[in-house]
Amino acid sequence: xxxxxxxxxxxxxxxxxxxxxxxxxxxxxxxxxxxxxxxxxxxxxxxxxxxxxxxxxxxxxxxxxxxxxxxxxxxxxxxxxxxxxxxxxxxxxxxxxxxxxxxxxxxxxxxxxxxxxxxxxxxxxxxxxxxxxxxxxxxxxxxxxxxxxxxxxxxxxxxxxxxxxxxxxxxxxxxxxxxxxxxxxxxxxxxxxxxxxxxxxxxxxxxxxxxxxxxxxxxxxxxxxxxxxxxxxxxxxxxxxxxxxxxxxxxxxxxxxxxxxxxxxxxxxxxxxxxxxxxxxxxxxxxxxxxxxxxxxxxxxxxxxxxxx
Amino acid sequence: xxxxxxxxxxxxxxxxxxxxxxxxxxxxxxxxxxxxxxxxxxxxxxxxxxxxxxxxxxxxxxxxxxxxxxxxxxxxxxxxxxxxxxxxxxxxxxxxxxxxxxxxxxxxxxxxxxxxxxxxxxxxxxxxxxxxxxxxxxxxxxxxxxxxxxxxxxxxxxxxxxxxxxxxxxxxxxxxxxxxxxxxxxxxxxxxxxxxxxxxxxxxxxxxxxxxxxxxxxxxxxxxxxxxxxxxxxxxxxxxxxxxxxxxxxxxxxxxxxxxxxxxxxxxxxxxxxxxxxxxxxxxxxxxxxxxxxxxxxxxxxxxxxxxx
Numbered sequence: 001x002x003x004x005x006x007x008x009x010x011x012x013x014x015x016x017x018x019x020x021x022x023x024x025x026x027x028x029x030x031x032x033x034x035x036x037x038x039x040x041x042x043x044x045x046x047x048x049x050x051x052x053x054x055x056x057x058x059x060x061x062x063x064x065x066x067x068x069x070x071x072x073x074x075x076x077x078x079x080x081x082x083x084x085x086x087x088x089x090x091x092x093x094x095x096x097x098x099x100x101x102x103x104x105x106x107x108x109x110x111x112x113x114x115x116x117x118x119x120x121x122x123x124x125x126x127x128x129x130x131x132x133x134x135x136x137x138x139x140x141x142x143x144x145x146x147x148x149x150x151x152x153x154x155x156x157x158x159x160x161x162x163x164x165x166x167x168x169x170x171x172x173x174x175x176x177x178x179x180x181x182x183x184x185x186x187x188x189x190x191x192x193x194x195x196x197x198x199x200x201x202x203x204x205x206x207x208x209x210x211x212x213x214x215x216x217x218x219x220x221x222x223x224x225x226x227x228x229x230x231x232x233x234x235x236x237x238x239x240x241x242x243x244x245x246x247x248x249x250x251x252x253x254x255x256x257x258x259x260x261x262x263x264x265x266x267x268x269x270x271x272x273x274x275x276x277x278x279x280x281x282x283x284x285x286x287x288x289x290x291x292x293x294x295x296x297x298x299x300x301x302x303x304x305x306x307x308x309x
Numbered sequence: 310x311x312x313x314x315x316x317x318x319x320x321x322x323x324x325x326x327x328x329x330x331x332x333x334x335x336x337x338x339x340x341x342x343x344x345x346x347x348x349x350x351x352x353x354x355x356x357x358x359x360x361x362x363x364x365x366x367x368x369x370x371x372x373x374x375x376x377x378x379x380x381x382x383x384x385x386x387x388x389x390x391x392x393x394x395x396x397x398x399x400x401x402x403x404x405x406x407x408x409x410x411x412x413x414x415x416x417x418x419x420x421x422x423x424x425x426x427x428x429x430x431x432x433x434x435x436x437x438x439x440x441x442x443x444x445x446x447x448x449x450x451x452x453x454x455x456x457x458x459x460x461x462x463x464x465x466x467x468x469x470x471x472x473x474x475x476x477x478x479x480x481x482x483x484x485x486x487x488x489x490x491x492x493x494x495x496x497x498x499x500x501x502x503x504x505x506x507x508x509x510x511x512x513x514x515x516x517x518x519x520x521x522x523x524x525x526x527x528x529x530x531x532x533x534x535x536x537x538x539x540x541x542x543x544x545x546x547x548x549x550x551x552x553x554x555x556x557x558x559x560x561x562x563x564x565x566x567x568x569x570x571x572x573x574x575x576x577x578x579x580x581x582x583x584x585x586x587x588x589x590x591x592x593x594x595x596x597x598x599x600x601x602x603x604x605x606x607x608x609x610x611x612x613x614x615x616x617x618x
Contacts, residue, residue, distance in 0.1 A: 014390060016353040022383075040383045041350040044325040066386050066416045073415075074331075074349045077375050081323060102411035106382075107375045108452050143417050 004029050004201065004300035006226065009038075009045035011265045011292045013230045014067050016041070021294055022067045023266060025226060026051050027203060029150060029300075030131040034058040036148065036205050036226075038071030043078050048295050053078040060134075061092035062207040063145035064099040073106040079113035087114040091127070091136065093144040094119035120146050123214065132200065137217045139209035141243040147207060147218045152200030157306075162194040197306040204259075207266065210243045211253070219257035223301050226292075227253070228266035232280055235268075247277040251284035259285075261301050265292040313338050313510065313609035315535060318347075318354035320574045320601045322539050323376050325350070330603055331376045332575060334535060335360050336512060338459060338609075339440040343367040345457065345514050345535075347380030352387050357604050362387040369443075370401035371516040372454035373408040382415040388422035396423040400436070400445065402453040403428035429455050432523065441509065446526045448518035450552040456516065456527045461509030466615075471503040506615040513568075516575065519552045520562070528566035532610050535601075536562070537575035541589055544577075556586045560593035568594075570610050574601040 009024030016022050022039025026049070033055040035042070046053060053075060061069050069092075079088060092100050097119055104115070118127065123138040123146075132152040139145040156177060163169065166189050168176060176182045181190045204222040208230075209215055219225050229247040231239040239246050245253075247264055254262045262285055264277050271277070278291045290298055318333030325331050331348025335358070342364040344351070355362060362384060370378050378401075388397060401409050406428055413424070427436065432447040432455075441462060445455040465486060472478065475498050477485060485491045490499045513531040517539075518524050528534050538556040540548040548555050554562075556573055563571045571594055573586050580586070587600045599607055 015387070016356065018356050021353060040380070041353055044330060044350055047325065047327050064416045066382060066418060069416055070382050071349070073375060073379050078324075096417075099416050102415050106411050106415060107373045107378055107408050108405075109375060 004203075006203075006224065006263065006298040006300075007049050007051055008263075008265070008292045008294060008296050008298070009042050009049070011267060011294055012039075012067070013228070013266045013268050014065075015269050017269050019294065020267065020269075021045050022071070023207070024071060025205070025265075026056075027150070027205075029203065032057050032129055032131055034060060034150075035075065036060050037062055037068040037207055038075050039067045040070040040074075042071030043074040045295065049297075052082070054082050054084050056084075056088055057086065058089045059091070060148050060205070061090070061096075061100075062139070062147060062205070063093055063141060063143055064096040065143065065208065068207060069099070069103060072100075072103040076104055076113070076115065077107075077109045079115075080109060080111050084113045087116045089116040089118055089127075091118055091120055091134075091148075093146055094121045095144040135218075137214035138212075139206065139214050140212035141208045141210070145208055147209065147214060148205045149218045149222070150203040152202070154200045155198040156191055156195035157198040158195045166194060168194065199304045199306055201300055201303055203300065208243060209245065210240055211245070211249060215253060216257060219253050219259055221258045222260070223304070224261045224263065224298065225254055225257075225259045226263045226265060229264040229277055229281065230266050230268050232271060232276055235270075247280040248284050251281035251289075254285050254287065259287060260304075261288040261290070261298070263290045263292050263298055313512075315512075315533065315572065315607040315609075316358050316360055317572075317574070317601050317603060317605050317607070318351050318358070319603055320576060321348075321376070322537070322575045322577050323374075324578045326578050328603065329576065329578075330354050331380070332516070333380060334514070334574075335365075336459070336514075338512065341366050341438055341440055343369060343459075344384065345369050346371055346377040346516055347384050348376045349379040349383075351380030352383040354604065358606075361391075363391050363393050365393075365397055366395065367398045368400070369457050369514070370399070370405075370409075371448070371456060371514070372402055372450060372452055373405040374452065374517065377516060378408070378412060381409075381412040385413055385422070385424065386416075386418045388424075389418060389420050391422075393422045396425045398425040398427055398436075400427055400429055400443075400457075402455055403430045404453040444527075446523035447521075448515065448523050449521035450517045450519070454517055456518065456523060457514045458527045458531070459512040461511070463509045464507040465500055465504035466507040467504045475503060477503065508613045508615055510609055510612055512609065517552060518554065519549055520554070520558060524562060525566060528562050528568055530567045531569070532613070533570045533572065533607065534563055534566075534568045535572045535574060538573040538586055538590070539575050539577050541580060541585055544579075556589040557593050560590035560598075563594050563596065568596060569613075570597040570599070570607070572599045572601050572607055 010021030012020035319330030321329035
């Protein structure tokens with residue numbers, strides 16, 4: 001399997017701290033390198049990782065509050081400065097097109113890189129990628145906000161002992177996977193005879209939101225869920241008022257949605273001790289729990305094993 | 310004397326490095342706290358200094374290339390987030406007003422802070438401050454660019470032994486300084502009899518430019534000159550082509566202009582060893598020479614002593 005991992009650039013919410021840069025996340029997923037919500041300073045944070053601006057294939061912005069997109073101008077200008085030769089797709093809420101235009105041409109620069117600007121026009125919009133489907137779902141926040149979900153199609157895990165039993169090897173394996181069957185000496189071998197289902201991986205990225213249907217649609221059976229938990233339960237009323245989640249809420253959503261690996265981030269500077277987010281979430285979620293720190297890398301967990309039928 | 314010092318936020322040019330953030334400089338000068346050329350990440354760099362966004366009284370932008378102003382949106386939004394109660398003046402080349410408008414309202418935010426937008430309309434424009442005069446001079450760069458110079462008026466240094474000889478003390482000293490003379494028992498004592506001239510301090514901020522008259526006008530007799538030296542002499546032809554200075558050029562300007570303390574900055578990432586800037590400049594400048602690093606503070610040198618006449 002190709003490398004699939006999340007590189008965390010920043011984990012602060014509205015105000016950065018000495019330890020936490022503004023938001024920013026890179027998802028490496030096969031031939032896609034997707035930058036989510038580049039906050040101010042993302043360009044420089046990249047220098048402390050193995051990702052370069054040249055690697056980026058796609059940028060996804062959840063909404064146009066500054067902490068989620070003020071790194072866009074620097075990133076976009078950097079694509080041209082580095083003479084990135086491939087087009088880079090950009091997704092953002094269509095209602096924020098004017099903000100995007102300002103950020104794209106925020107200052108004078110010599111534009112060479114090609115952006116493919118593809119705003120999200122509607123809840124549930126899907127974008128077909130070679131490695132799966134990127135889906136946007138509307139979230140609950142004071143301005144138009146979308147979360148994103150990347151879903152790999154379910155596939156097949158070939159069973160070597162079965163293939164060997166039929167004498168299938170080499171290019172014939174690829175043909176069997178692609179076509180679904182293979183005719184050998186007048187006998188048809190179907191894919192199902194020599195494989196078991198291989199569930200596709202699912203990644204979800206949920207930023208600023210109160211509890212809502214879109215949040216659950218994004219999180220459903222995610223192998224890796226990155227989710228804001230700006231607040232703790234002690235500020236639950238404030239969180240609801242301003243359209244944010246608490247660590248407990250994020251953890252309960254993860255449990256109810258069958259999430260496997262949970263990454264909490266986008267922390268308010270009012271809580272200096274990140275262990276409080278861990279402790280509060282742990283009480284509501286039994287899976288793998290990560291309280292994100294800047295410049296850490298989180299692997300996608302191995303694909304689920306198909307349940308016996 | 311009140312505190313007068315330069316706080317360096319970042320020292321990179323077009324591309325930041327692991328060691329160097331994009332540009333950004335704060336000048337503390339009596340009741341003024343002036344942010345010059347806030348590049349991306351300036352808001353967070355401030356957290357590593359003793360300056361807060363709340364302290365800022367004024368922002369000066371030399372030009373609208375990204376490395377000199379992509380920190381503006383974050384800084385402006387931070388003024389509102391922190392509920393800064395005093396107005397903050399903003400100066401920038403008037404020809405870049407459209408860029409300023411985009412940066413000011415780059416994303417959705419709740420605006421509470423008051424900006425006093427005062428673009429630089431002409432070469433030599435002067436802005437009267439309570440602590441002196443801020444002057445803008447046109448520089449030589451592919452887009453409209455102004456350097457800034459802050460000049461304290463010349464004053465008087467009272468001589469305690471002379472004051473004592475005349476029996477002048479307490480509030481009378483203030484009156485003498487203000488009015489210029491004092492009548493004591495029918496005898497007039499002029500200020501000049503009990504003082505020597507006190508030259509005002511001069512600070513100059515020179516960013517992206519080739520050699521030009523404006524550069525010399527800014528640097529003239531500066532006590533502290535902050536100046537770009539993007540390149541070394543080995544790239545002098547390239548520097549001239551793109552409107553930049555070499556370390557040797559910056560040092561020669563400083564010498565020819567009678568600069569006392571010289572701060573070189575805005576270094577191209579192509580030179581990993583900053584000692585090369587020092588060595589090259591040292592050959593052309595005998596005064597105090599500082600190759601700027603991020604998050605260092607440079608004091609204004611004590612005022613010059615007036616030459617005997």
